[in-house]
Amino acid sequence: MLELSPAEWTAVELSLRIALVATAWALPFGIAIGWLLARGKFWGKTVLDGLVHLPLVLPPVVTGYLLLLWFGRKGPLGAFLYDHFGIIFAFRWTGAALASGVMGFPLLVRPIRLALETIDRRLEDAAATLGANPALVFFTVTLPLALPGIIAGVLMCFARALGEFGATITFVSNIPGETQTISAAIYTFLQIPDGDAAAGQLVVVAIALSLAALIAAEWLGRRASARFHGE
């Protein structure tokens, strides 16, 4: 059966924390960008759409390297964030969360955008005639109706963040207890002789967590849409 060593538990716990923080931070941005892409009419929309999807098609190593250039201690954004807010990404778990968040972002935005596109805009008009200002319309009608898409996006982003490897290891390396996630730990075990058994255990954990996320996505999505359309 599964008997994880303290170091392996640390990797599991760290992976979950990184994925949770990454998803939580990505969510407001994901809703904002999804809304812009679904509703906005502006110059450069295609470019924005392309940028959002870039992490999906770019080699993860490239994304990680770009993050290192920009968010490293000497990078323009990294230096700014450190000087003004004391935030450090380089070689910290926070950097791993940033990398996972960026990699999961396209998977978050896509379902949210689709959900916003399929909402019946006439319900928003009805809300306006009932006295709801645009912000209230958004929070009481638009967002609740987009909920199934938001749930799907959150869980896909979370699952992606949980397994992220290439960008993370390039950006924040593979430091046990700080940036060594499940994926990085499996990779490390496979580099040493007789590491197969330990790697195998983490593989089981990874499969279990990913399956759980997928099942939760399916179940929550179905529940949310049943609230409006079901029997």
Next chain:
Amino acid sequence: MIVLALEVEKQLGALALAVRFQIAGGVTALFGPSGAGKTSLVNMIAGLLKPDRGCIVLDDTTLFDAANAINVPPHRRQIGYVFQEGRLFPHLSVRQNLDYGRRMSGRPRDPTEFERIASLLGITHLLQRRPRMLSGGERQRVAIGRALLMQPRLLLLDEPLASLDAGHKGEILPYLMRLRDQAAVPMVYVSHIAGEVRQIATTVVRLDEGRVLAVGGLELLAGAG
């Protein structure tokens, strides 16, 4: 006493809408065939569609005036709107739908008024349900209640019976007639069916191809389908 004075122009595809009329209290029917511009007109009154030119004045409030760049947004017009398809919020219960206007304007709860409107429309037994569990007629009654409970200065009804079958049509009109007889709120009733208009309206505005043909009493319905 003039309730609504309106003079608007709007190009809608091939249709050049140019309409001018004034209405007093009671129920004013906008009567005319499909494509006459009736729905566009009520959308302009509600603030959902912006006229190219003209002005719209409700009581003593200017809602729209192109010359002076006045255009009050729909959420500040306090005009109730019952749509053809109800447009109930599917994620809210009937009670929450009815309460929506009050919540959005931040008014305190008024259980007496809520109870009065709900029983007037015969929907007190439906309060816990979701809109998808309602029949077409029930849905429209809830939509009317929702619009009334926001305490509108004017109530717009855009073919509220159009989506209902014959049996359910008869279910709605008596409620609207009771509403008219209480003279609680002036109404604009859009329809292309003379029989409906004859039962409910006190004034008729006949429209065709974006123009007003005549304004008057029910005698204008003579000879109309």
